[in-house]
Amino acid sequence: MTGEIHRQAVSIANPQGFHMRPMAAFVEAANRYPSCVVTVTRAGMAPVNGKSMLMLMGLVAEQGTDLVIEVSGPRAAEALATLLQVIQRNYDEVNEPSC
Numbered sequence: 001m002t003g004e005i006h007r008q009a010v011s012i013a014n015p016q017g018f019h020m021r022p023m024a025a026f027v028e029a030a031n032r033y034p035s036c037v038v039t040v041t042r043a044g045m046a047p048v049n050g051k052s053m054l055m056l057m058g059l060v061a062e063q064g065t066d067l068v069i070e071v072s073g074p075r076a077a078e079a080l081a082t083l084l085q086v087i088q089r090n091y092d093e094v095n096e097p098s099c
Contacts, residue, residue: 006080007070018061026086027053036073
């Protein structure tokens with residue numbers, strides 16, 4: 001069904017936040033679904049294009065930030081599941097104390 005819209009709220013659990021490496025993986029995964037529109041929203045901000053690294057950087061999503069991912073188009077449910085896996089992955093990072 002081409003008109004499907006799927007959305008899911010997610011909290012950033014990674015101690016390093018939603019930084020360049022997970023963002024790059026998110027954008028790469030989003031672009032695997034060319035017929036889907038992907039938006040990411042942070043409370044109090046306008047939705048941004050989830051296929052754009054630059055737009056995602058503007059979210060400044062640190063650990064504990066709540067985001068809403070919305071996907072519309074063919075295979076939207078599959079795309080959303082993939083994107084949630086990417087954003088919830090911890091990237092083998094540990095929470096080390098800073099200097």
